[in-house]
Amino acid sequence: MSDSDTSIQETETKPVVENQQELPKFEKDHSDKITAKFGSKTEIAFVKPDRIRVNVKKEDILDVASFIRDELNYDHAESVTGVDFPADKEIEVVYHLGSYTDPQLSRQVLSLATRAPREDNPNPGNDSTKLPSLRDIFYSVEFHERECFEMLGVFFEGHPDNRRLLLPEDWADLPPLRKDFAIKGR
Amino acid sequence: MTARLPPGLQLEKVDDRIMTLNVGPQHPGSGHMRLIIKVDGDYIVSCDPDPGYVHRGEEKMAEYRNYITNIPHLERPVIHDSCNILYPYCLGVEELLGIEVPERAKYVRVIASELNRFTYTLYWLGIYGIFLGHSTMFMWPMGDREFAIDLLEKLTGARVTHSYFVPGGIRNDAPANFEDVCLRQINYLEKRLKTYADIFYDNPILIARTEKTGVLSREDAIRLGTTGTVLRASGVDYDVRTKEPYDVYDELDVHTNVLKNGDSYDRSKTPWLDMLESCNIIRQALEKMPKSGSVRVKLKPNPKGGNDEVYKRVESGRGSLGVYIVSRSKPEPYRVKLSVGSFRNLICMPYLLKGEKLGNMPAVYWSLNYWPVEADR
Numbered sequence: 100m101s102d103s104d105t106s107i108q109e110t111e112t113k114p115v116v117e118n119q120q121e122l123p124k125f126e127k128d129h130s131d132k133i134t135a136k137f138g139s140k141t142e143i144a145f146v147k148p149d150r151i152r153v154n155v156k157k158e159d160i161l162d163v164a165s166f167i168r169d170e171l172n173y174d175h176a177e178s179v180t181g182v183d184f185p186a187d188k189e190i191e192v193v194y195h196l197g198s199y200t201d202p203q204l205s206r207q208v209l210s211l212a213t214r215a216p217r218e219d220n221p222n223p224g225n226d227s228t229k230l231p232s233l234r235d236i237f238y239s240v241e242f243h244e245r246e247c248f249e250m251l252g253v254f255f256e257g258h259p260d261n262r263r264l265l266l267p268e269d270w271a272d273l274p275p276l277r278k279d280f281a282i283k284g285r
Numbered sequence: 286m287t288a289r290l291p292p293g294l295q296l297e298k299v300d301d302r303i304m305t306l307n308v309g310p311q312h313p314g315s316g317h318m319r320l321i322i323k324v325d326g327d328y329i330v331s332c333d334p335d336p337g338y339v340h341r342g343e344e345k346m347a348e349y350r351n352y353i354t355n356i357p358h359l360e361r362p363v364i365h366d367s368c369n370i371l372y373p374y375c376l377g378v379e380e381l382l383g384i385e386v387p388e389r390a391k392y393v394r395v396i397a398s399e400l401n402r403f404t405y406t407l408y409w410l411g412i413y414g415i416f417l418g419h420s421t422m423f424m425w426p427m428g429d430r431e432f433a434i435d436l437l438e439k440l441t442g443a444r445v446t447h448s449y450f451v452p453g454g455i456r457n458d459a460p461a462n463f464e465d466v467c468l469r470q471i472n473y474l475e476k477r478l479k480t481y482a483d484i485f486y487d488n489p490i491l492i493a494r495t496e497k498t499g500v501l502s503r504e505d506a507i508r509l510g511t512t513g514t515v516l517r518a519s520g521v522d523y524d525v526r527t528k529e530p531y532d533v534y535d536e537l538d539v540h541t542n543v544l545k546n547g548d549s550y551d552r553s554k555t556p557w558l559d560m561l562e563s564c565n566i567i568r569q570a571l572e573k574m575p576k577s578g579s580v581r582v583k584l585k586p587n588p589k590g591g592n593d594e595v596y597k598r599v600e601s602g603r604g605s606l607g608v609y610i611v612s613r614s615k616p617e618p619y620r621v622k623l624s625v626g627s628f629r630n631l632i633c634m635p636y637l638l639k640g641e642k643l644g645n646m647p648a649v650y651w652s653l654n655y656w657p658v659e660a661d662r
Contacts, residue, residue, distance in 0.1 A: 265337035
């Protein structure tokens with residue numbers, strides 16, 4: 100049990116939900132299934148009505164994502180968001196997963212979050228900011244991950260097409276959604 | 286070693302038979318984006334969509350402005366569907382700040398967002414018509430769109446960029462005679478919409494042009510994570526308004542239109558059926574709406590969200606529109622992500638265009654209900 104104790108008291112920048120008297124039952128059952136399977140490898144950050152958030156380490160994300168797809172019936176990704184945390188020297192990538200096939204899950208959005216190390220002088224694709232790609236598990240993340248790569252410099256290993264999407268091909272500045280990329284005049 | 290050009294600028298060695306064709310970004314057939322198409326004779330071998338021509342960094346700008354001053358620029362990606370793109374943002378900020386919206390404001394919001402579905406979809410339908418060479422179908426929607434725009438102008442004061450929704454309600458109440466005018470114009474608009482079937486949807490030329498082109502099967506639609514009209518045209522019954530009702534949609538009777546074939550014809554018909562359904566929704570909302578009452582909760586200046594995050598979604602003209610807001614106890618959001626229907630549907634373009642004739646490209650491309658400016662953000 101000592102493992103799970105240390106994993107709960109991690110960095111304080113993660114969202115904290117307090118005073119949650121009664122967790123919603125359906126969502127609680129779902130998060131319990133993930134905890135029962137993976138134990139201390141995953142951390143349930145919050146359980147709100149229709150929303151669950153699961154934090155995993157990047158080594159475990161492929162296993163957890165396969166479990167979510169095969170056992171919990173989530174079948175597509177709605178969005179992939181990169182969030183930069185310079186103070187933690189980490190970049191967080193959040194997958195918002197939903198389901199079309201399971202009518203019980205039509206209200207649910209499951210956030211699967213993982214973190215990649217962040218470097219101060221990024222060299223996108225050639226530095227340590229790398230994560231395994233979920234493209235083989237959720238096909239729909241293909242363009243979302245490409246966007247995340249150019250906007251935050253997170254390289255997705257195993258992605259077949261790691262090219263720029265929205266930015267110009269000859270963009271040579273910092274990835275623009277990092278916090279140290281400043282807008283002129285602001 | 287020779288200097289390597291960045292990917293995308295390299296010239297590829299191409300087969301003698303195969304020719305690379307740049308469609309766009311200035312070419313009107315592709316909207317504000319480029320499609321790199323390889324053709325073998327008349328058939329498309331591969332298609333590589335290259336969006337980003339109108340990328341304006343909305344998400345980055347949102348990190349520098351507070352929750353209220355974010356409103357006008359966040360609606361810029363789709364100015365003629367501006368209520369729907371602000372809707373999830375306002376719902377999210379309300380949840381972060383713990384605000385309950387007055388009942389009348391909820392109904393006016395539903396009416397405004399359904400009217401916006403008209404202004405967006407009629408604009409899209411006009412473009413779809415003209416790219417299929419059907420210029421009447423360009424003129425009629427553009428003309429009928431004015432009715433919805435007039436109503437929105439009466440309601441919000443602006444023809445397109447309304448900035449009408451604010452966290453806590455709506456900016457100002459509907460004018461006194463709005464309900465009567467709205468009901469009259471919606472009834473007329475519904476009558477007009479039904480005539481579109483005679484000229485466009487039952488037209489044998491359109492059917493020959495679009496039926497069985499760009500077929501997206503149900504399994505592929507789910508696997509590719511498509512949304513909105515593209516998904517419903519492929520036989521998946523999914524609409525955020527019924528599956529996860531927001532504001533007062535759970536009190537209204539919303540029918541979801543699902544078509545089976547998943548070809549360009551069905552994809553072009555679903556938005557039209559959605560507009561007819563919007564007429565029903567607006568009539569119900571006008572009937573159930575409280576006749577008076579407050580429409581806006583007054584906020585503190587520079588409100589701060591907690592150490593929290595929120596993901597809210599609504600059904601826009603192009604599908605599910607999600608907004609993910611990360612808040613870190615500051616007046617400005619830490620991160621705002623717009624997960625827009627156009628960007629999510631972009632992924633089907635390479636799959637649908639492969640093997641099609643080049644002449645069918647506009648019929649498939651525009652049937653995806655795709656708005657490049659929204660996809661680029």
